[in-house]
Amino acid sequence: IFRNISGVVMDEDQASVAIMDFLDKPGVAGTITKALADNNIAIDMIMQSFHPTVGHNSITFTVHDSDLKQTIEILNGLKEEMGAKEVAADPDCAKVSLIGAGLSGQPSIAALLFSTLGKNGINIKMIATSEMKITCVVRKNEVKKAATLIHSAFELDKEPQILA
Amino acid sequence: IFRNISGVVMDEDQASVAIMDFLDKPGVAGTITKALADNNIAIDMIMQSFHPTVGHNSITFTVHDSDLKQTIEILNGLKEEMGAKEVAADPDCAKVSLIGAGLSGQPSIAALLFSTLGKNGINIKMIATSEMKITCVVRKNEVKKAATLIHSAFELDKEPQILA
Ligand SMILES: C[C@@H](O)[C@H](N)C(=O)O
Numbered sequence: 001i002f003r004n005i006s007g008v009v010m011d012e013d014q015a016s017v018a019i020m021d022f023l024d025k026p027g028v029a030g031t032i033t034k035a036l037a038d039n040n041i042a043i044d045m046i047m048q049s050f051h052p053t054v055g056h057n058s059i060t061f062t063v064h065d066s067d068l069k070q071t072i073e074i075l076n077g078l079k080e081e082m083g084a085k086e087v088a089a090d091p092d093c094a095k096v097s098l099i100g101a102g103l104s105g106q107p108s109i110a111a112l113l114f115s116t117l118g119k120n121g122i123n124i125k126m127i128a129t130s131e132m133k134i135t136c137v138v139r140k141n142e143v144k145k146a147a148t149l150i151h152s153a154f155e156l157d158k159e160p161q162i163l164a
Numbered sequence: 165i166f167r168n169i170s171g172v173v174m175d176e177d178q179a180s181v182a183i184m185d186f187l188d189k190p191g192v193a194g195t196i197t198k199a200l201a202d203n204n205i206a207i208d209m210i211m212q213s214f215h216p217t218v219g220h221n222s223i224t225f226t227v228h229d230s231d232l233k234q235t236i237e238i239l240n241g242l243k244e245e246m247g248a249k250e251v252a253a254d255p256d257c258a259k260v261s262l263i264g265a266g267l268s269g270q271p272s273i274a275a276l277l278f279s280t281l282g283k284n285g286i287n288i289k290m291i292a293t294s295e296m297k298i299t300c301v302v303r304k305n306e307v308k309k310a311a312t313l314i315h316s317a318f319e320l321d322k323e324p325q326i327l328a
């Protein structure tokens with residue numbers, strides 16, 4: 001029934017940080033990301049979705065816990081010149097991802113994943129998807145439970161084979 | 165220099181749609197996504213990033229142009245029960261993606277991609293990344309130019325091998 005699903009992975013040591021409501025124009029994403037790259041911050045996820053205010057935008061990054069402090073500093077350093085409203089951070093993050101193939105265009109897979117967490121009271125903080133991966137960011141103390149629930153919802157091995 | 169980059173792909177027939185500022189609690193992502201799945205909407209990207217207002221959230225989807233109208237209808241149907249502020253849509257979307265391996269943790273790759281578009285005046289509407297793919301949503305009439313620019317910035321073949 002779920003032939004194109006290969007497994008569940010998780011990463012407990014994540015933090016999210018966002019630079020919010022800056023002036024939106026070409027080049028800004030490059031400037032921000034280059035500032036992080038120049039400081040050797042290993043950026044895990046980059047997310048920029050629909051922004052309600054025309055002319056403004058926000059970008060969210062996930063980084064390793066150990067890089068959060070420095071990432072906040074770098075973004076705070078850019079805040080003024082970008083006209084950003086704030087730099088917001090959430091240290092209590094962990095990623096859990098469903099790995100497979102051809103996941104886009106099969107919304108029932110994503111629906112099952114999100115519903116599985118939802119009916120078990122696990123709140124999804126962030127979502128990112130691609131052909132091969134559906135990633136949810138949840139609280140650190142809920143990620144192992146999330147991974148186990150997803151593992152059984154998708155009828156993966158009897159013994160959760162959770163790859164770190 | 166860019167050994168882990170394999171190519172550029174694009175998709176011109178995209179639209180983005182978001183359900184904005186609904187009440188944030190476990191289960192909502194599942195309810196929304198299931199409504200789309202039950203109507204056979206092939207969801208391409210799902211994005212949920214940092215939300216500035218505690219207790220509220222927004223989810224962005226990209227769908228095929230031909231599914232936009234129905235997607236808006238379905239989300240409008242959910243708007244009231246979710247306490248959502250609005251359903252917003254942008255039909256003028258196209259995706260351009262850099263394909264490779266080990267892209268996470270190499271922010272200079274993302275920085276080069278975003279800067280390449282930025283210095284050529286191409287505005288990036290949305291961003292999503294994974295280990296193997298960095299995707300930008302841009303205007304339909306800018307996606308071919310974006311793909312060509314990225315192709316040469318990453319020194320891919322002399323002849324742009326742009327896969328649809
Ligand atoms: C917000 C940011 O992505 C900007 N639109 C850019 O193109 O760089």
Ligand SMILES: C[C@@H](O)[C@H](N)C(=O)O
Nearest residue numbers: 124190191192193221
């Ligand atoms: C917003 C939505 O993702 C919600 N937090 C959920 O867990 O379903």
